[in-house]
Amino acid sequence: MxxxxxxxxxxxxxxxxxxxxxxxxxxxxxxxxxxxxxxxxxxxxxxxxxxxxxxxxxxxxxxxxxxxxxxxxxxxxxxxxxxxxxxxxxxxxxxxxxxxxxxxxxxxxxxxxxxxxxxxxxxxxxxxxxxxxxxxxxxxxxxxxTVREPDGLAMSSRNRYLNGEQRQHAVAISRALFAAEGEFRAGERDVDTLVAIARRHLDQLDLLQYLELVDVDTLKHAANPLRRPAALCVAGYVGGTRLIDNVILSPEADAPASLKAVAE
The missing domain is CATH 3.40.50.620 (HUPs)
Incomplete structure (x- = not known):
């Protein structure tokens, strides 16, 4: 846009x-x-x-x-x-x-x-x-x-709405996702635990709309324990600016095939 x-x-x-x-x-x-x-x-x-x-x-x-x-x-x-x-x-x-x-x-x-x-x-x-x-x-x-700023914040046209203090608070979103991703890579597969790890980092948001771990294909809540590729997705407000971000957690060695699809 x-x-x-x-x-x-x-x-x-x-x-x-x-x-x-x-x-x-x-x-x-x-x-x-x-x-x-x-x-x-x-x-x-x-x-x-x-x-x-x-x-x-x-x-x-x-x-x-x-x-x-x-x-x-x-x-x-x-x-x-x-x-x-x-x-x-x-x-x-x-x-x-x-x-x-x-x-x-x-x-x-x-x-x-x-x-x-x-x-x-x-x-x-x-x-x-x-x-x-x-x-x-x-x-x-x-x-x-996703292309990110050096501090991890996902690039977005709406980032320009943020003032200096809000910009610092917005980094909590990527920090939360990376924390859960790190535990996932360390072997954690419990869905509730992964979501809880991310949630601990989101207290600087003015409003958290959602934080959910969903199946990459159906977008339904990921089954527990995590055995299929899932997306940890977050949306929230910093001031009046709504920001979204996600990370893909794939138990498989390779990236999920669903991230590249051909419609014929």
């Missing part, structure tokens, strides 16, 4: 490494914002974004006008299923309906062969993957690792 940062550049670099042409879509999608969310204040700096894309070797910047994406009389939406209900879906009604609809439209408008998403938006990736499979989009969906 614009206000690009190094996380977006990493997606561009991944695309350029395996694609003949790379298209970056920049569109602040109104249908995925709730009535009390930050649509009007969401960071926008198109000239900077365009310059960053050019320097990164992007072939095309696709930045449609909202009236092109949602023309007068528009009334057809993509309604996602169970994957859209937990986690962020429980707190942002209609959000993933807007996400699925705009991604469906962007797929049709751009006609990509491969698309690249960041792992930070874990649930979004799951919803889009399901939609692409169910609606027979001939596209390969690749998930790239």
């Amino acid at each position: 614009g206000d690009l940062h190094d996380g977006h550049v990493a997606l561009v670099e991944a695309s350029r490494a395996q694609s003949d042409a790379t298209v970056v879509s920049i569109f602040v999608n109104p249908t995925q914002f709730g009535p009390n969310e930050d649509l009007s204040t969401y960071p926008r700096d198109f000239l900077r974004d365009e310059r960053l894309c050019r320097d990164a070797g992007v072939s095309i910047v696709f930045a449609p006008d909202p009236r092109e994406v949602y023309p007068e009389g528009f009334e057809t939406f993509v309604e996602p299923g169970e994957l859209a209900k937990p986690l962020c879906g429980a707190f942002r009604p209609g959000h993933f309906r807007g996400v699925a609809t705009v991604v469906c439209k962007l797929f049709n408008m751009v006609q990509p062969d491969v698309v690249f998403f960041g792992q930070k938006d874990f649930q979004q990736r799951a919803v889009v993957r399901r939609m692409a499979t169910d609606l027979n989009f001939p596209v390969e969906i690749v998930t790239m690792p």
